Amino acid sequence: MSIRYPNGKVYQASTTPKKEMTTKKISYSNRGMTLEEDLNETNSYYLERQIAVIHKKPTPVQIVNVDYPSRSAAVIKEAYFKQASTTDYNGIYRGRYIDFEAKETKNTTSFPLQNFHQHQISHMRHVLDQEGICFVILRFSITDEVYYLEASHLLEFWDRLLNGGRKSITKKEIEEYGHKILIGYQPRIPYISILDKLYF
DSSP, X not given: OEEEOTTSOBOOOOOOOOOOOOSSOOOTTTTTOOHHHHHHHXXXXXXXXXXXXXXXXXXXXXXXXXXEEETTEEEEEEEEESSOXXXXXXXXXXXXXXXXXXXXXXXXXXXXXXXXXXXXXXXXXXXXXXXXXXXXXXXXXXXXXXXXXXXXXXXXXXXXXHXXXXXXXXXXXXXXXXXXXXXXXXXXXXXXXXXXXXXX
């Protein structure tokens, strides 16, 4: 199946092979879940307990070619993303609009800014202009560390890049300007506790 972005470019799924099992000590705090899975589980926890209503934004897709090999099955052969996505999650908490992006990296000393796109940065600026609460959740997957970083700080690092500065945010900068989130059981990634500290 061929899926294309709005500019016509073909979407390429990651072909990075999964890591083989090693005898290294296993951390059971994560159990191999992706950041998205952890956040979806966290948001379900918040919703079920009427704490917050936060959902993953669906990515609108335009299907243009479908193959019907049989009457009971249909296979999508070609599709396009209708528009560039903005951020991953949005919703409401204690009467405030919440909007955030989630990203992972295998780097251990910095977070590459190339993980973000200009349309996402522009969207975050618009949210902040309307006094919404906007942030990013960053995971260093090798060390399984998760940080909450306010969008205002991300925008400063992005502007630094545009002005010829470094192409990443150092781990030290994330530790200084961000807030570490300890992975738990229920909820998995308790980012609401950071919101309470910063805004309520």
